[in-house]
Amino acid sequence: MYYEHIVPVNLKTFLDSPSHTNLKNLFLTNTGETDYLDFKARWSNWTKMAKHILAIANTGGGAIIIGVDQLDDGSLDLKGLTEEEYMDKADIDNKLQHLLPKYLKCRTEDFFFTEDNDPALHSKLFQVLMIEYDPKYIPYTSIAAGGDLRYNAIYLRQGTKSIEATHDRLLEIILRKIHSGSMDSKEISLKDHLEQLQTLFLLKKQALDFSFQHYLEMLILKKQEKIEMLMGIHVKKEDCT
Numbered sequence: 138m139y140y141e142h143i144v145p146v147n148l149k150t151f152l153d154s155p156s157h158t159n160l161k162n163l164f165l166t167n168t169g170e171t172d173y174l175d176f177k178a179r180w181s182n183w184t185k186m187a188k189h190i191l192a193i194a195n196t197g198g199g200a201i202i203i204g205v206d207q208l209d210d211g212s213l214d215l216k217g218l219t220e221e222e223y224m225d226k227a228d229i230d231n232k233l234q235h236l237l238p239k240y241l242k243c244r245t246e247d248f249f250f251t252e253d254n255d256p257a258l259h260s261k262l263f264q265v266l267m268i269e270y271d272p273k274y275i276p277y278t279s280i281a282a283g284g285d286l287r288y289n290a291i292y293l294r295q296g297t298k299s300i301e302a303t304h305d306r307l308l309e310i311i312l313r314k315i316h317s318g319s320m321d322s323k324e325i326s327l328k329d330h331l332e333q334l335q336t337l338f339l340l341k342k343q344a345l346d347f348s349f350q351h352y353l354e355m356l357i358l359k360k361q362e363k364i365e366m367l368m369g370i371h372v373k374k375e376d377c378t
Contacts, residue, residue, distance in 0.1 A: 140197025143173045169211045172294040173199030178206040179222045184284025187236035192292035192299035198270030204263040217261030236281045242269040272314040304343050334360045
């Protein structure tokens with residue numbers, strides 16, 4: 138799933154139908170890096186890559202295209218990847234599996250332009266990380282520490298950068314989650330309730346406004362009561378502190 142308002146339109150088209158033609162159109166109508174699109178000349182620095190993946194997944198989904206260098210003037214150098222720079226999909230998964238939450242969905246697609254008339258693409262190889270968006274599981278948090286990652290941090294995209302979420306941006310994605318209907322189902326599972334409780338705790342930790350903190354505390358208590366009812370147990374509140 139991808140956020141319906143992803144821009145540019147050619148990126149949304151490519152994400153929905155990842156073909157060579159749609160990738161070529163994305164290159165030809167270059168709008169540069171956005172909240173939903175990032176370029177990398179080659180695979181490197183896996184904690185930084187994981188940070189970008191987390192940020193894009195939280196923002197609405199998108200893609201990281203490997204083999205492209207965005208120059209200072211915003212133009213693209215379609216370098217492509219050499220045989221030595223190309224990475225097997227299984228190796229990519231192994232590099233990322235200990236850095237990303239298990240429910241975050243991303244996959245790698247290969248695009249080799251074998252017989253393209255455009256000299257900028259002819260015989261060029263690109264790899265694309267397709268990063269899905271699922272409001273049911275956002276916000277995704279970092280499960281590792283070190284390098285470019287801070288444990289339990291929430292990252293979002295801001296133009297060409299991946300940054301830690303501010304209170305306002307975090308509230309924005311939570312509201313989007315609510316409006317999607319992923320938090321108001323009457324038949325959600327215990328696992329979903331626990332994930333929602335974790336989200337509320339994260340929001341409370343980020344909140345700066347006292348009245349908003351108080352409101353979140355009330356929501357946390359109600360969610361805890363719901364979980365206890367589903368499990369048929371009663372937990373003393375002092376046991377949770």
